[in-house]
Amino acid sequence: MLELRLVQGSLLKKVLESIKDLVNDANFDCSATGFSLQAMDSSHVALVALLLRSEGFEHYRCDRNISMGMNLGNMSKMLKCAGNDDIITIKADDGSDTVTFMFESPTQDKIADFEMKLMDIDSEHLGIPEAEYHAIVRMPSTEFARICKDLSSIGDSVVISVTKEGVKFSTRGDIGTANIVCRQNTTVDKACSCHIHLPEEATVIEMNEPVTLTFALRYMNSFTKATPLSNTVTISLSSDLPVVVEYKIAEMGYVRFYLAPKIEEDGEEEDKPKPLTD
Amino acid sequence: MLELRLVQGSLLKKVLESIKDLVNDANFDCSATGFSLQAMDSSHVALVALLLRSEGFEHYRCDRNISMGMNLGNMSKMLKCAGNDDIITIKADDGSDTVTFMFESPTQDKIADFEMKLMDIDSEHLGIPEAEYHAIVRMPSTEFARICKDLSSIGDSVVISVTKEGVKFSTRGDIGTANIVCRQNTTVDKACSCHIHLPEEATVIEMNEPVTLTFALRYMNSFTKATPLSNTVTISLSSDLPVVVEYKIAEMGYVRFYLAPKIEEDGEEEDKPKPLTD
DNA sequence: GAATATGGTA
DNA sequence: TACCATATTC
Numbered sequence: 001m002l003e004l005r006l007v008q009g010s011l012l013k014k015v016l017e018s019i020k021d022l023v024n025d026a027n028f029d030c031s032a033t034g035f036s037l038q039a040m041d042s043s044h045v046a047l048v049a050l051l052l053r054s055e056g057f058e059h060y061r062c063d064r065n066i067s068m069g070m071n072l073g074n075m076s077k078m079l080k081c082a083g084n085d086d087i088i089t090i091k092a093d094d095g096s097d098t099v100t101f102m103f104e105s106p107t108q109d110k111i112a113d114f115e116m117k118l119m120d121i122d123s124e125h126l127g128i129p130e131a132e133y134h135a136i137v138r139m140p141s142t143e144f145a146r147i148c149k150d151l152s153s154i155g156d157s158v159v160i161s162v163t164k165e166g167v168k169f170s171t172r173g174d175i176g177t178a179n180i181v182c183r184q185n186t187t188v189d190k191a192c193s194c195h196i197h198l199p200e201e202a203t204v205i206e207m208n209e210p211v212t213l214t215f216a217l218r219y220m221n222s223f224t225k226a227t228p229l230s231n232t233v234t235i236s237l238s239s240d241l242p243v244v245v246e247y248k249i250a251e252m253g254y255v256r257f258y259l260a261p262k263i264e265e266d267g268e269e270e271d272k273p274k275p276l277t278d
Numbered sequence: 279m280l281e282l283r284l285v286q287g288s289l290l291k292k293v294l295e296s297i298k299d300l301v302n303d304a305n306f307d308c309s310a311t312g313f314s315l316q317a318m319d320s321s322h323v324a325l326v327a328l329l330l331r332s333e334g335f336e337h338y339r340c341d342r343n344i345s346m347g348m349n350l351g352n353m354s355k356m357l358k359c360a361g362n363d364d365i366i367t368i369k370a371d372d373g374s375d376t377v378t379f380m381f382e383s384p385t386q387d388k389i390a391d392f393e394m395k396l397m398d399i400d401s402e403h404l405g406i407p408e409a410e411y412h413a414i415v416r417m418p419s420t421e422f423a424r425i426c427k428d429l430s431s432i433g434d435s436v437v438i439s440v441t442k443e444g445v446k447f448s449t450r451g452d453i454g455t456a457n458i459v460c461r462q463n464t465t466v467d468k469a470c471s472c473h474i475h476l477p478e479e480a481t482v483i484e485m486n487e488p489v490t491l492t493f494a495l496r497y498m499n500s501f502t503k504a505t506p507l508s509n510t511v512t513i514s515l516s517s518d519l520p521v522v523v524e525y526k527i528a529e530m531g532y533v534r535f536y537l538a539p540k541i542e543e544d545g546e547e548e549d550k551p552k553p554l555t556d
Numbered sequence: 557g558a559a560t561a562t563g564g565t566a
Numbered sequence: 567t568a569c570c571a572t573a574t575t576c
Contacts, residue, residue, distance in 0.1 A: 047481065071453070074453040074454070076447055077431050077432070077453065078311075078432070078454070078456070079455075080431065081428035081429075081431065081458075082429070082455065084557090098454070108461070109461050109481065110421070110458060110460050111459045111461070112428075112456065112457065112459070113456070114432070114454060114456045114457075115454045115455045116453070116454040200482040299568070351567095420559095506560090
């Protein structure tokens with residue numbers, strides 16, 4: 001028996017909007033710890049990891065560990081039927097091949113239940129080691145989204161370079177080149193007093209050593225679908241490690257996207273990024 | 279000679295937006311009583327009835343009963359040229375094969391007249407008997423629209439069940455099933471005082487006996503195009519009678535949509551709904 | 557935050 | 567042509 005009651009249902013709606021374009025089908029894993037998902041994107045280049053900790057739910061009952069295979073497109077269709085203020089409850093009976101989403105309007109005047117068929121999905125659950133990163137950039141999520149969108153109108157790849165001074169996003173395409181530098185914000189104090197820059201709106205860099213890596217903008221732009229989940233995004237970079245783009249979900253967990261860097265080809269267009277798994 | 283002056287011209291614009299998708303050509307009937315229309319949709323499954331009473335016009339002159347055949351698409355094109363605050367006057371000379379729409383801007387700075395050719399349309403004017411309905415549901419029109427839209431992302435038909443407790447909208451499709459229950463709002467008093475539920479925002483059910491009927495969502499979604507006309511919608515149901523979905527037009531009349539229920543096929547997909555006329 | 561208006565897509 | 571998604575306004 002599984003019953004997870006999430007008061008801020010819009011979170012789940014946003015989570016699905018953020019990952020459904022990347023992943024078609026995935027197993028949601030439910031345990032006493034929380035509700036989580038790990039899945040490769042359809043082209044096996046990027047990886048999504050979601051965690052919603054049990055503490056974030058108003059009510060969390062999960063009698064035994066269970067893995068529920070869902071088509072994220074269909075799940076998203078159903079969640080779109082929930083109002084943004086609705087309380088969402090996820091229910092599944094033991095051994096059932098369906099999951100039920102229940103939506104309660106804030107006033108309780110409208111109660112909806114949507115039942116969806118589960119699927120069998122075989123997924124390799126990768127253990128993702130906690131790595132030490134050369135550099136971690138935290139910046140406003142909307143700003144990162146804007147940068148990825150802007151750059152992708154010029155080129156296909158983004159070169160991200162981090163130094164103590166700031167982070168530089170560069171691209172190159174047929175029509176020209178572009179470089180966007182976000183300076184580490186050193187004026188947080190002043191910012192607060194003039195009510196323009198809240199700390200969340202600053203770019204903050206934690207750096208052990210400078211790092212420069214190249215990524216496919218196509219995936220970066222997919223990741224930024226998670227922007228509504230958090231005001232800030234964290235980008236963790238190390239040479240030869242997949243980048244981690246993380247959106248924290250308030251009080252509950254995170255959505256993390258992993259993407260392998262492009263190998264610097266001095267030659268030309270090799271459009272296939274390196275898969276995360278060989 | 280016909281001359282109807284409607285101060286709130288946006289009403290006529292909205293009326294046309296609400297019916298032009300359903301009906302291509304129709305006769306507008308003009309008499310001392312008012313300006314009305316009755317027409318089957320192009321597939322002869324649904325029926326639209328419009329009434330704008332003469333009292334609702336600032337000036338209403340209709341010397342003799344007249345029936346004017348119009349292409350609603352073209353009429354809508356012309357009405358789109360009226361500003362939302364414009365005063366609209368409909369004019370026709372006796373024996374003329376054209377109608378003129380005159381638009382006056384609130385400031386009288388801009389006066390437009392659009393002349394449209396009339397058409398000959400033979401239409402059977404059905405007498406619609408005033409029936410006693412098993413159940414009449416009144417609910418916020420936006421909520422009804424939302425429900426029809428949500429359900430149509432899951433299935434093609436909606437089963438509407440009314441009991442004293444509330445009204446249930448259900449559907450079933452390839453990806454699963456959905457049930458949305460709107461409880462009759464019994465707490466209108468409390469609601470008013472806490473400023474959340476205005477009476478208009480409550481679901482109210484008048485029921486003589488429980489009723490369960492099935493309808494094609496495609497038509498229901500067409501009907502909800504009339505949502506901008508009224509904050510509330512009234513759904514009148516009886517077994518084996520067409521449902522009536524009514525949007526009242528303030529001070530003037532209504533737009534009503536009639537749709538025959540689907541016959542419960544225990545077998546499979548019979549996509550053709552029963553026509554209202556045989 | 558909600559509703560509406562507009563533009564793009566299917 | 568109709569629907570959806572976004573952008574803008576209240």
